[in-house]
Amino acid sequence: MFSGIVQGVGFRPFIYRQAIQNKLGGFVRNRPDGVLVEVEGATWDIDSFLSGVRRDLPPLADITNISALDIETTHDKVFRIIPSDARGDGDVHIAPDVAVCADCLKEFFNPLDRRYQYPFINCTNCGPRLTIIKSIPYDRINTSMSCFPLCPQCQSEYENPVDRRFHAEPNACPVCGPRIQILDQEGNPVDTTDPIAAAVNKLKDGKVLAIKGLGGFHLCVDAANNEAVERLRSRKFREEKPLAIMISNLETVKLIGQLNSEEEKLLTSLQRPIVLIKKKITNIISRQVAPGVPHFGVMLPYTPLHYLLLENNFAVLVMTSANQIDEPICISNREAVTRLKGIADYFLVHNRNILVRCDDSIVMVAGGKQQILRRSRGFVPRPIALAESFPAVLALGPQLKATQCILKDNFAFLSPHIGDLETPQARDFFSESITLMKKITESDPAVIACDAHPAYYSTQVAEALAPVKVIRVQHHHAHIVSCMAENRISGEVIGLAMDGTGYGLDGNAWGGEFLVANETGFRRLGHLKYFVLPGGQKAIQEPWRIAASLLKSAYGNAWPEIAARLDIIPSGFDSKLLDKIIENKINSPLTSGLGRLFDGVAAIMGLRRKVSFEGQAAMELEGCINETSGTTFPFEIKRDAEGCFILDMSGAIRSIVDEILKGTSKNEISISFHMTVARSFAAMAKEISAINGIKRVALSGGCFQNRILLENSVAELENAGFTVYCHKHVPANDGGIALGQAVIAGSIMKGS
Numbered sequence: 001m002f003s004g005i006v007q008g009v010g011f012r013p014f015i016y017r018q019a020i021q022n023k024l025g026g027f028v029r030n031r032p033d034g035v036l037v038e039v040e041g042a043t044w045d046i047d048s049f050l051s052g053v054r055r056d057l058p059p060l061a062d063i064t065n066i067s068a069l070d071i072e073t074t075h076d077k078v079f080r081i082i083p084s085d086a087r088g089d090g091d092v093h094i095a096p097d098v099a100v101c102a103d104c105l106k107e108f109f110n111p112l113d114r115r116y117q118y119p120f121i122n123c124t125n126c127g128p129r130l131t132i133i134k135s136i137p138y139d140r141i142n143t144s145m146s147c148f149p150l151c152p153q154c155q156s157e158y159e160n161p162v163d164r165r166f167h168a169e170p171n172a173c174p175v176c177g178p179r180i181q182i183l184d185q186e187g188n189p190v191d192t193t194d195p196i197a198a199a200v201n202k203l204k205d206g207k208v209l210a211i212k213g214l215g216g217f218h219l220c221v222d223a224a225n226n227e228a229v230e231r232l233r234s235r236k237f238r239e240e241k242p243l244a245i246m247i248s249n250l251e252t253v254k255l256i257g258q259l260n261s262e263e264e265k266l267l268t269s270l271q272r273p274i275v276l277i278k279k280k281i282t283n284i285i286s287r288q289v290a291p292g293v294p295h296f297g298v299m300l301p302y303t304p305l306h307y308l309l310l311e312n313n314f315a316v317l318v319m320t321s322a323n324q325i326d327e328p329i330c331i332s333n334r335e336a337v338t339r340l341k342g343i344a345d346y347f348l349v350h351n352r353n354i355l356v357r358c359d360d361s362i363v364m365v366a367g368g369k370q371q372i373l374r375r376s377r378g379f380v381p382r383p384i385a386l387a388e389s390f391p392a393v394l395a396l397g398p399q400l401k402a403t404q405c406i407l408k409d410n411f412a413f414l415s416p417h418i419g420d421l422e423t424p425q426a427r428d429f430f431s432e433s434i435t436l437m438k439k440i441t442e443s444d445p446a447v448i449a450c451d452a453h454p455a456y457y458s459t460q461v462a463e464a465l466a467p468v469k470v471i472r473v474q475h476h477h478a479h480i481v482s483c484m485a486e487n488r489i490s491g492e493v494i495g496l497a498m499d500g501t502g503y504g505l506d507g508n509a510w511g512g513e514f515l516v517a518n519e520t521g522f523r524r525l526g527h528l529k530y531f532v533l534p535g536g537q538k539a540i541q542e543p544w545r546i547a548a549s550l551l552k553s554a555y556g557n558a559w560p561e562i563a564a565r566l567d568i569i570p571s572g573f574d575s576k577l578l579d580k581i582i583e584n585k586i587n588s589p590l591t592s593g594l595g596r597l598f599d600g601v602a603a604i605m606g607l608r609r610k611v612s613f614e615g616q617a618a619m620e621l622e623g624c625i626n627e628t629s630g631t632t633f634p635f636e637i638k639r640d641a642e643g644c645f646i647l648d649m650s651g652a653i654r655s656i657v658d659e660i661l662k663g664t665s666k667n668e669i670s671i672s673f674h675m676t677v678a679r680s681f682a683a684m685a686k687e688i689s690a691i692n693g694i695k696r697v698a699l700s701g702g703c704f705q706n707r708i709l710l711e712n713s714v715a716e717l718e719n720a721g722f723t724v725y726c727h728k729h730v731p732a733n734d735g736g737i738a739l740g741q742a743v744i745a746g747s748i749m750k751g752s
């Protein structure tokens with residue numbers, strides 16, 4: 001019996017071929033708990049069969065377990081594939097959706113092939129999986145392809161064990177499969193015999209198109225057309241946040257960005273994620289695509305339709321998730337037409353339904369290693385293998401960048417990216433996703449984990465699910481255990497949880513935390529010195545307020561004069577009033593958030609007073625850097641009354657101000673600041689380690705998406721003799737929180 005990702009990935013024909021090659025009799029059959037194989041033959045032939053299976057696995061298959069058993073021989077000489085049976089517990093993992101394969105592309109571009117330019121070409125090695133699933137087992141009848149009866153030719157491919165399309169559930173051709181259509185703003189079909197050519201012409205005219213993809217719609221414009229990009233931005237109310245782009249080929253990618261071999265590998269991988277690559281100065285695309293930030297988010301085409309649109313037509317297309325602000329990505333044609341009203345001019349749609357929302361995944365390379373920033377299409381629902389088994393747990397994640405996680409045995413299944421739970425649509429998607437996760441894992445956990453924040457929507461959902469057992473997990477503890485879990489380590493570590501803000505146990509907004517943590521608990525041994533966040537949420541949108549607060553804590557009452565010299569306070573705003581707000585903490589919480597410190601430093605340096613998306617100021621601060629080293633600014637480590645280590649950056653703030661007034665370049669100041677923070681991490685870890693002897697450090701939290709900070713922190717900590725664990729398969733940001741919550745709750749249940 002084989003379990004893992006073994007269905008819908010060409011596993012049975014593969015087994016069939018291996019059995020025939022090794023002269024074995026027997027059968028192969030799909031079961032809900034895996035693929036059952038019975039073989040009969042000489043011992044050495046069976047051994048060679050097994051090693052062949054392990055060696056030559058189809059690209060999408062992933063065996064997590066093989067259990068073998070000797071049985072009576074029946075002198076079976078033939079090998080057969082028998083239809084599925086419905087017994088057994090679910091142990092089959094659903095495969096993720098992947099990019100069209102090279103074999104299919106060859107047919108796709110061959111004018112003599114019957115699937116020439118057919119946008120739904122696929123085979124057992126490629127195409128949609130998770131996003132077309134209605135229920136399991138993964139059979140055509142349980143997918144959104146069930147309404148397309150196979151034509152005789154497709155049927156014979158489907159039934160032929162040696163065909164590449166044997167049991168390719170989404171198999172289709174122009175005769176029997178889904179079709180493309182183009183709709184106008186109102187959702188009425190545009191009269192054309194060639195919808196693709198029509199779409200290309202509209203794009204060339206600068207129109208905004210909504211295009212149905214694999215896991216949802218994209219909004220698409222010609223990236224070279226400045227006006228079109230600006231039109232899309234203003235209609236989507238997305239002033240500056242970078243837009244993802246799809247580039248026709250690797251050569252063109254190299255014209256707009258610096259590419260290393262690891263990034264090249266990720267770009268061309270089966271998953272085809274968006275890869276963040278360092279910008280080059282270019283006039284190929286509009287400057288409005290990603291203003292101010294150091295990276296482009298780039299992907300290569302991954303569906304046959306993308307190839308048709310780009311090939312010989314465009315070098316670069318903007319391809320951003322089709323949604324209104326804070327709403328989830330659109331999946332159905334009708335939903336797109338209503339929800340994208342006023343944004344899209346035309347809709348390029350088809351009649352293969354998307355049943356599971358799945359945004360594009362985002363990855364970057366730091367220190368030569370992959371770091372996933374959003375884990376969705378191409379990766380979900382492939383599980384993360386854990387070091388040990390856990391009781392079933394459902395974790396509901398945080399409020400922003402929400403994902404969910406189900407623990408089953410020694411696997412953690414993370415949901416697709418859900419996003420910020422701020423709108424009714426996002427909250428519906430959240431519920432949809434719970435149902436999906438239970439379905440694909442075939443489990444209904446009696447233990448629910450959630451954030452400690454009482455006002456989070458996910459926390460409220462957890463409480464409403466009672467009488468199940470609810471375990472609340474502190475945000476930064478979850479970050480650290482998420483990192484530990486994917487690195488398969490347990491026991492105590494020094495955890496550096498660095499993010500914007502999360503609910504702290506003392507009522508303040510934490511986010512620059514030095515914890516000693518294990519899978520069941522943590523102690524807060526240190527943190528970034530608290531500073532006032534003047535106006536709370538307002539300060540997050542207007543970092544100049546944070547700058548004022550930082551200056552006040554560095555200069556005391558002399559701060560307004562410094563702020564005036566640096567021109568930090570917008571005209572018409574009274575610094576005396578702000579001083580009062582900070583002094584008396586009027587609507588102004590205390591925070592230790594490192595992300596907020598970065599925002600404030602960016603504002604002190606004059607990079608921006610206001611931001612239009614979370615993390616923008618910090619990204620621009622990173623974007624100033626084009627050196628690899630600078631100097632270190634001073635910082636102090638003190639201990640508070642309880643013995644907690646307090647990291648005080650006032651010295652660094654004063655040095656930054658001196659450097660600005662001296663006229664030092666932003667580049668130099670920024671790299672020095674990043675290096676100072678990294679060095680302060682190592683200094684704090686040393687203090688903590690001196691108490692308890694712990695030599696392992698886990699890094700987590702959204703701040704470690706900052707490549708320069710991450711690379712320098714790892715280097716400083718390793719130089720100080722620590723073993724450093726980072727995220728790789730799960731986001732360091734809040735997208736990874738659910739995994740940490742789940743493992744903490746699972747560990748607590750195991751211990752009780």
Ligand code: ZN
Nearest residue numbers: 101104123126
């Ligand atoms: Zn294929």
Ligand code: ZN
Nearest residue numbers: 151154173176
């Ligand atoms: Zn057909």
Ligand code: FE
Nearest residue numbers: 499502702734
């Ligand atoms: Fe966080």
